[in-house]
Amino acid sequence: MKLAYAPLVLVAGALTLSGPAYAADYVIDTKGNHASINFRISHLGFSWLTGRFDKFSGNFSYDKTAPEASKVKVEIDTASLNSNHAERDKHIKSADFLDAAKFPKATFESTSVKPNGEGKATITGKLTLHGVTKDVVIDAVHVGGGNDPWGSVRDGFAGKTTLTLADFDIDTAKLGPSSAKVDLELNIEGIKQ
Numbered sequence: 001m002k003l004a005y006a007p008l009v010l011v012a013g014a015l016t017l018s019g020p021a022y023a024a025d026y027v028i029d030t031k032g033n034h035a036s037i038n039f040r041i042s043h044l045g046f047s048w049l050t051g052r053f054d055k056f057s058g059n060f061s062y063d064k065t066a067p068e069a070s071k072v073k074v075e076i077d078t079a080s081l082n083s084n085h086a087e088r089d090k091h092i093k094s095a096d097f098l099d100a101a102k103f104p105k106a107t108f109e110s111t112s113v114k115p116n117g118e119g120k121a122t123i124t125g126k127l128t129l130h131g132v133t134k135d136v137v138i139d140a141v142h143v144g145g146g147n148d149p150w151g152s153v154r155d156g157f158a159g160k161t162t163l164t165l166a167d168f169d170i171d172t173a174k175l176g177p178s179s180a181k182v183d184l185e186l187n188i189e190g191i192k193q
Contacts, residue, residue: 026190
């Protein structure tokens with residue numbers, strides 16, 4: 001009698017194993033300061049001005065067996081821009097550039113993730129900055145993942161992209177052509193939920 005059910009059990013098991021992969025959900029660990037959004041922009045072509053956004057939040061889903069199913073969503077507090085110089089930060093956050101009072105949030109939401117070699121991916125998504133939404137592409141790499149010492153599971157990624165500020169209606173004419181673009185460097189560590 002038990003043998004009669006064996007084929008059904010095997011078929012059910014095979015369907016379970018061959019079913020779609022399900023990505024795990026992660027919250028970006030900003031509370032533990034294990035994530036950063038950094039930028040650099042040319043200062044008159046003479047040097048690099050660097051800084052970061054101190055306040056942001058987000059989440060992502062990830063399955064290493066099916067990275068193309070991954071998704072990312074991030075919200076940035078534009079008033080949290082920090083270039084380690086209070087007067088400069090005030091100017092960058094003013095209506096001359098970011099206009100953080102009018103546009104207090106920048107958001108990014110992925111629309112596709114394409115694996116691109118061992119642990120690498122190209123993430124395409126919609127970035128809304130300064131009230132303008134544009135497609136951007138982030139070159140990302142999986143840094144690592146696994147169990148942490150506190151009983152959670154973590155995964156971490158690094159990414160880079162370059163933005164042309166005029167695409168987001170940010171006028172850099174006063175700064176000269178060398179400051180037309182800004183490089184973003186993203187270091188994202190998430191805690192599995």
